[in-house]
Amino acid sequence: MLPVDDIRKKLLTQRRDLFRQAAQTEEELLWFQSDIESEVEERGQEERMVQLLDRLDERMKAEIEAIDRALVRIDTGQYGRCEQCGKAIPQSRLEALPAAALCMACAQTGEKQALLRK
Ligand SMILES: [Zn+2]
Structure with missing residues (x-):
């Protein structure tokens, strides 16, 4: 059995760290544009998350999407199976990634296919 509770915690921590990197950027931005600070504070949490996502680059967005998909797979019991061939992914690989x-x-x-397309 996979330690899915530990893996879920790890995924949620990774997700939070990615968002935190965007929040730091936003704070820096606010520091330079302090006149819009009050406006930003009034906005809802949801909108702020969307803004944070906007500040993340494509690679980080892809990471968050991969994390979200993994969390869904944990909930549906599909976690640990390869999305392509359906075989079990070795636990060592899941622990590293x-x-x-x-x-x-x-x-x-x-x-390899990605390289051939170039
Ligand atoms: Zn596979």
């Missing part, structure tokens, strides 16, 4: 959706073989095939 909790958001991994593919087994090593499928991930490597995907990388």
Whole structure:
């Protein structure tokens, strides 16, 4: 059995850290544009999250999406299975990369295909 509770905690921590990086950028921005600070404070939490997401680059957005998908797979009991071939992903790979959706073989095939497309 996979330690899904530990993995879920790890995923949520990673997700929070990614958002925190965006929040730091926002604070820096507010420091330079302090006149809009009160306006920002009145906005809802939801909108702020969307703003934070906007500040993340594509790579970080992709990471958050991968984390969200992994969290859904935990809830549906699909976690730990390769999205492509359906085989079990080794626990060592999941511990190193909790958001991994593919087994090593499928991930490597995907990388090769990406290289050939260039
Ligand atoms: Zn696979």
